[in-house]
Amino acid sequence: MKEYLIKNVTLPNGKGADIAVKDGIFAGVGVNAADAVSAGATTIDANGLVALPGLVDMHTHLREPGGEDAETVASGTLSAAYGGYTCVHAMANTTPVQDNAGIVEQVVHLGNLAGWVQVCPVGAVSAGLQGEHLADLGSMNRSDAHVTVFSDDGKCVSDPVLMRRALEYVKTFDGVVAQHAQDPRLTEGAQMNESPLSAEMGMPGWPAVAEEAIILRDIQLASHVGSRVHICHVSTAGSVDIVRWAKSRGIAVTAEATPHHILLTEDKAQTYDPRYKVNPPLRTSADTEAVVAGLLDGTIDCIGTDHAPHPLEDKDCEWQAGACGMIGLETALPVVQKVMVDTGKFTWEDVARVMSTAPAHIGRVKEQGQGIVTGKPANLTLWDPSTRRTIDLNSQHSLSTNTPYLGMELPGQARYTMWKGEFTIMDATAIPLDQR
Numbered sequence: 001m002k003e004y005l006i007k008n009v010t011l012p013n014g015k016g017a018d019i020a021v022k023d024g025i026f027a028g029v030g031v032n033a034a035d036a037v038s039a040g041a042t043t044i045d046a047n048g049l050v051a052l053p054g055l056v057d058m059h060t061h062l063r064e065p066g067g068e069d070a071e072t073v074a075s076g077t078l079s080a081a082y083g084g085y086t087c088v089h090a091m092a093n094t095t096p097v098q099d100n101a102g103i104v105e106q107v108v109h110l111g112n113l114a115g116w117v118q119v120c121p122v123g124a125v126s127a128g129l130q131g132e133h134l135a136d137l138g139s140m141n142r143s144d145a146h147v148t149v150f151s152d153d154g155k156c157v158s159d160p161v162l163m164r165r166a167l168e169y170v171k172t173f174d175g176v177v178a179q180h181a182q183d184p185r186l187t188e189g190a191q192m193n194e195s196p197l198s199a200e201m202g203m204p205g206w207p208a209v210a211e212e213a214i215i216l217r218d219i220q221l222a223s224h225v226g227s228r229v230h231i232c233h234v235s236t237a238g239s240v241d242i243v244r245w246a247k248s249r250g251i252a253v254t255a256e257a258t259p260h261h262i263l264l265t266e267d268k269a270q271t272y273d274p275r276y277k278v279n280p281p282l283r284t285s286a287d288t289e290a291v292v293a294g295l296l297d298g299t300i301d302c303i304g305t306d307h308a309p310h311p312l313e314d315k316d317c318e319w320q321a322g323a324c325g326m327i328g329l330e331t332a333l334p335v336v337q338k339v340m341v342d343t344g345k346f347t348w349e350d351v352a353r354v355m356s357t358a359p360a361h362i363g364r365v366k367e368q369g370q371g372i373v374t375g376k377p378a379n380l381t382l383w384d385p386s387t388r389r390t391i392d393l394n395s396q397h398s399l400s401t402n403t404p405y406l407g408m409e410l411p412g413q414a415r416y417t418m419w420k421g422e423f424t425i426m427d428a429t430a431i432p433l434d435q436r
Helices: 073-082 101-114 137-142 160-171 196-201 208-225 237-248 266-271 285-297 332-341 348-362
Strands: 004-010 016-022 025-030 042-045 050-053 055-060 085-090 118-121 176-179 229-231 253-257 380-390 409-419 422-426
Touching: 004 050, 050 348, 055 073, 055 332, 055 348, 073 085, 073 101, 073 409, 073 422, 085 380, 085 409, 101 118, 101 137, 137 160, 160 176, 160 208, 176 208, 196 266, 208 229, 208 237, 237 253, 237 285, 253 285, 253 348, 285 332, 332 348, 332 380, 332 409
Parallel strands: 004 042, 055 085, 085 118, 176 229, 229 253
Antiparallel strands: 004 016, 016 025, 050 380, 380 409, 409 422
């Protein structure tokens, strides 16, 4: 493998350093890093760049198999690499559903063929996402994909008995159930956040209590069983309060927030542009502030993109007919920089925690999230915080274009992304697998 010497970079703690990479690991970090590689090592001047451990996403929809008109494993993971990611968890709502060992192993194989990032399939909780019977969780965990995260995301595991059984099952191998918290009876026909604005617009509302009631139930079930539950895309102030209460009691709950739920609010629905239609919906500014506060005090553990690509026809339509979801792999860290770093709320160490260390730990991905430390796997993002980009249809590498940030100026860009000691992105340009 190639040797690299990255000079004059800023570490997450704000200190300047050199980083040496050899044989897929960090061979040296600090002023004497050059001693760890040969004189012929490829040298990169990273002055002005921030070194972050490779980003890890708990919540990515890659659509393949079955949804290749919206995204493929190759296109989605390329987009992830451009966003600074070295690992993504691929959600189970594919066609066929990722509910057996054969399908999850196929997704891993497609990820390896593409070679952009590590792909960790998320197994379905219920067979076919139908919410009736448990999928074969054990075979997916024992397979070569070694699935540890299970979710029916896109649908809620609304049956409490099924949810309890899933929590009991994953406990046997230290897995986690990631819940899309949405009581289906309370959200029938919902189009946007339930609020005075939804009433004014004449749109059926998606009430906060539909999320909060499921979160509270599942936290109590996890406590009863002694298992781990992860809450996807927390979006309301009440949800943050419930998770905070649970953590104060030592219950094994973790939670994620999406970039769009810390920046955008329900006011975007007034445009009637389906690019802003998402599940759970964009909420009020008070909810957004509460989610940010949850990230600040550790109630919310990580940022998950909920990258949800859709073909043009599913978004280029009237609001009521539009599909829910937004792409977000390449805009996640720019939004976090804008909302959290540039405002002084977060340090780059905080970014590393919520976008690398914590999601890798929750998903039990041993090869990721270990920091920029000598002897650890060399998964790395060199981030340029000084860049400002206006998001347009040509700025994203997903097959889909349903970004909610179209026309918005966002800060920062991944200049280099390294996975397993080899660059996937150099000078913001993708490096094909056969050229590394």
